[in-house]
Amino acid sequence: MRIAQVAPLAESVPPKLYGGTERVVSWLTEKLVERGHDVSLFASGDSITSARLIKCAPQGLRLSGMRDHIASHLVMLDNVLRRIDDFDIVHFHVDLLQYPVFRAHAARCLTTLHGRLDLPDYHPVYQHFSEMPLVSISNAQRKPMPANVNWLATIHHGMPDPGLYRAEGGDYLLFLGRICPEKGPVRAIEIAKRAGVPLKIAAKVDPADQHYFDTIVKPLLDHPLIEFIGEVDDHGKFGLLAGARALLFPIDWPEPFGLVMIESMSVGTPVLAWHNGSVPEILRDGVTGVIVNTLDEAVLAVDSARKLDRAGVRRHFENNFTVSHMAAKYEQAYEALLTTKAKVVPIAAE
Known part of the structure; x- marks a missing residue:
């Protein structure tokens, strides 16, 4: 054609x-x-x-x-x-x-x-x-x-397969994408602090969201568990994903797809996500990640996600995405x- x-x-x-x-x-x-x-x-x-x-x-x-x-x-x-x-x-x-x-x-x-x-x-x-x-x-x-x-x-x-599948995850959580209210960076920070697990934030800040970042998010970054990396390229992104215990996807909007979820699954990293938009359509709860509705559930899910079979996470990607x-x-x-x-x-x- x-x-x-x-x-x-x-x-x-x-x-x-x-x-x-x-x-x-x-x-x-x-x-x-x-x-x-x-x-x-x-x-x-x-x-x-x-x-x-x-x-x-x-x-x-x-x-x-x-x-x-x-x-x-x-x-x-x-x-x-x-x-x-x-x-x-x-x-x-x-x-x-x-x-x-x-x-x-x-x-x-x-x-x-x-x-x-x-x-x-x-x-x-x-x-x-x-x-x-x-x-x-x-x-x-x-x-x-x-x-x-x-x-x-x-x-x-x-x-495509990024070729970075890891059978074992790392010791940190990851927030990846864009800093804006509907993506839930504040939720991600609160989850990490309450769970006592380090969080890396690899995200861009658009001009439209600069005020939100400066006034709401930036004051929360001054904590020993939180590391703000900023915007990363593909190589940096998949390296961070492959080394994470879990990807945090604490969205507060009707996500139409959520590309970062399949990027995470491609390297075997489970996703901890809010039950919004496409999330239950893309993830298999208890297999490729944990789907939650509240902050309390999310904190408990940090440990649950660590126990998921990363090979099963990867297999779901191979069979569907x-x-x-x-x-x-x-x-x-x-x-x-x-x-x-x-x-x-x-x-x-x-």
């Missing part, structure tokens, strides 16, 4: 540091090329890929300091539209702007929604452009959406579009 992958321009593909969506786009793109497809990647110019790279910005916009990305994305979408006849499938990983531009080409387009869908502000777009095929990244992500949305599939993320699993599901979704060429007939959700 001739496939266009249209990535967000905030980060390169793959991202140099933080960037979940761009990382997934990279994994999918490389696997589709490996499986023999003719793939074009619309992304920033500093992206690295074995596909045909169509440069739509000199570099990832976040690290370049550009705050408003709308204009750059509109130019990218026009570049895709001018090449529309070169592709059998156009796969968007951007949220909103493509719908009015590509409405006439709905039969060859699909959009994977990577973010939260519980905010009603965006629902009018999904209701109005209801013929546009959508892919959810968890069944939980779908729940708040309007009834007339044209779901094509639910396809869980999958990733590899990049090969993800690519095969997307191929099925692409074939559904090519077969119908009209109103999409939904395929079974995961």
Whole structure:
């Protein structure tokens, strides 16, 4: 198939540091090329890929300091539209702007929604452009959406094996990702202190969350059990994950997927997570981690997580969340579009 992958321009593909969506786009793109497809990647110019790279910005916009990305994305979408006849499938990983531009080409387009869908502000777009095929990244992500949305599939993320599986965990807990209230860094710190176990925090601070970090989180870091590392690259991330006793995922929002959960499972490290959003869909409670509802439960779960079989954690990843699993599901979704060429007939959700 001739496939266009249209990535967000905030980060390169793959991202140099933080960037979940761009990382997934990279994994999918490389696997589709490996499986023999003719793939074009619309992304920033500093992206690295074995596909045909169509440069739509000199570099990832976040690290370049550009705050408003709308204009750059509109130019990218026009570049895709001018090449529309070169592709059998156009796969968007951007949220909103493509719908009015590509409405006439709905039969060859699909959009994977990577973010939260519980905010009603965006629902009018999904209701109005209801013929546009959508892919959810968890069944939980779908729940708040309007009834007339044209779901094509639910396809869980999958990733390559980082090759860092460890049969034994370390002596610290890990909080990994982004500092913001809904990710629960304050909960993570409280869990570590009450459990008496060291906590490493490897997380970026966006400008929008700087005040929260400075006023709420930073004062809590002055404790012998807490180490703030900051934003790390892939090598640093997987090294920290592999050496951890458990990953803390104390979220306070309807997480649409939670890529860090499968990253943790890929190296055999169990996840201690709050029962929100996709968590019970991605984790197996008592097998790949411990799912809790309260801080007291979380403190007790620190010891429970240590006793879990890391080989079983790793096995769940291998059976469900590899990049090969993800690519095969997307191929099925692409074939559904090519077969119908009209109103999409939904395929079974995961």
